[in-house]
Amino acid sequence: EVQLAESGGGLVQSGGSLRLSCEAPGSSLSRNWIHWVRQPPGKGLMWVSRVRYDGTVTSYADSVRGRFTVSRDTAKNTVHLQMNNLRVDDTAVYYCARTDWFDLWGQGTLVIVSS
């Protein structure tokens, strides 16, 4: 059974950086678009970013454009979300999801940005 697994979350101060990773242990992400979605504690889902299977096409929500960068390492079958200049309102569980239908989600990784 294909699964997604996020990692890299943690506690960081405002203005700091974190790099999240999304892997599919035992399976390949090479032909799938991958999205990042976040969910602040107790709140709803918010789309963050999307990357094409070969990494050549990316897109971002307005609130993160210029601060976040999505990329993929095809050799390591991994998608990364580099988050710079983090703000308190970036605090959330970050999920990666497969395809434009978001048909498979990871368990999420919690990012806490303190002031």
Place this chain on the structure above:
Amino acid sequence: QSALTQPPSASGSPGQSVTISCTGSSSDVGGYNFVSWYQQHPGKAPKLIIYEVNKRPSGVPNRFSGSKSGNTAYLLVSGLQAEDEADYYCNSHAGSNIWIFGGGTKLAVL
């Protein structure tokens, strides 16, 4: 990039039917048949239950169905069961490689 509009809550008794709406604009819901719905139980990741407006992934009960009229999409849950109590989110493509979620609806099974 404003969130799609969903009612904050909905409820029904076991066996009843409930419809959840998701309102956007001609730039998202009304402009594309790329509307999907997700079910999320507390502490769990979201699960896809409807895609491309009215298609069900394998394994999703046919009690769940989707439709769209103009700028509003609908999720119908028929024959409510206790395990349907969860948060439900809609999502739509919004052009320019952008996606938007709804604010979410908490469904209570009374």
